[in-house]
Amino acid sequence: MASSNPRTTARIGGHPIHPMLVGFPIAFFVATFVCDLVFWGTALPGWAAATQWLLGAGLVMAAFAALAGLTDVLGDQRIRVLGDVWLHAGGNVLVVLLELYNFYSRYTAGASAILPTGLIISLIVVGILLFTGWKGWGMVYRYRVGIRSDDEPL
Template sequence: MDTFNPRSTAKIAGHPIHPMLIPFPIAFFVGTLVVDIVFSRTGDPFWSTAGRWLLGAGLVMAALAALAGLTDFLSGPRIRALPAAWHHMIGNVTAVLIELVNLWQRFAHGDGFVVPVGLVLSAVVTLILLYTGWRGWEMVYRDHVGVAD
């Protein structure tokens, strides 16, 4: 059996790509929650427009992060054996699907969708991201995925 830590296969100059990309969709999705709260307080359409832009940027960056993460997941049988990896992946896919619906409905229904439904969806995704981030870091700290000793 391999005695080395599980390795990331999607990397640049030895550095895993997935952890380089994930801060972007997290920031964009949490930022969406922030601007939804501001929109709910002010009613200023600027904030609902900002929310659509943040959701769009978050979905693009989430797709890139998912591509790198899925590459690692599929190429590493030791990674696939970790329950945390499955929870991390399933939770993040769920979050992205919720945000995809969130953006679609904002285009379909306009500003009226943001409060309360869009706001609730943004809050749910933020909670999911807290959980999946915890599970992702658990893989790094406990299982040493992608860690070079």
């Protein structure tokens, strides 16, 4: 029996994987911004090192979340036709590209890459994440992507 809601393809036990993973890169990238602010206020090198680790972990988890999200987009045509999907995905691709640059610049230049460029990139990323999170929320609550329909078996 066909589901009345768009279904996620990447699932474990009926639960969509993408929403399980997206919290990690979001947390790591927001924490990078917070640590950049603390580094700006203290100039302690430990905060610069923390941002490097946070960026690396965020990029790895973003790759996993992107794979799950892409699997969902490719798995159901009803998801692909939603305009919010492309704004969500495009914004998150932009986030990853910005954070890749942020990671690389810090890796090559060290703490000197944080102020002001790294801090500004981190701030921009947090703003984009607010937008893409809003679009992701809309896909779930407005279009019911990944929500079990009453006609689906448990």
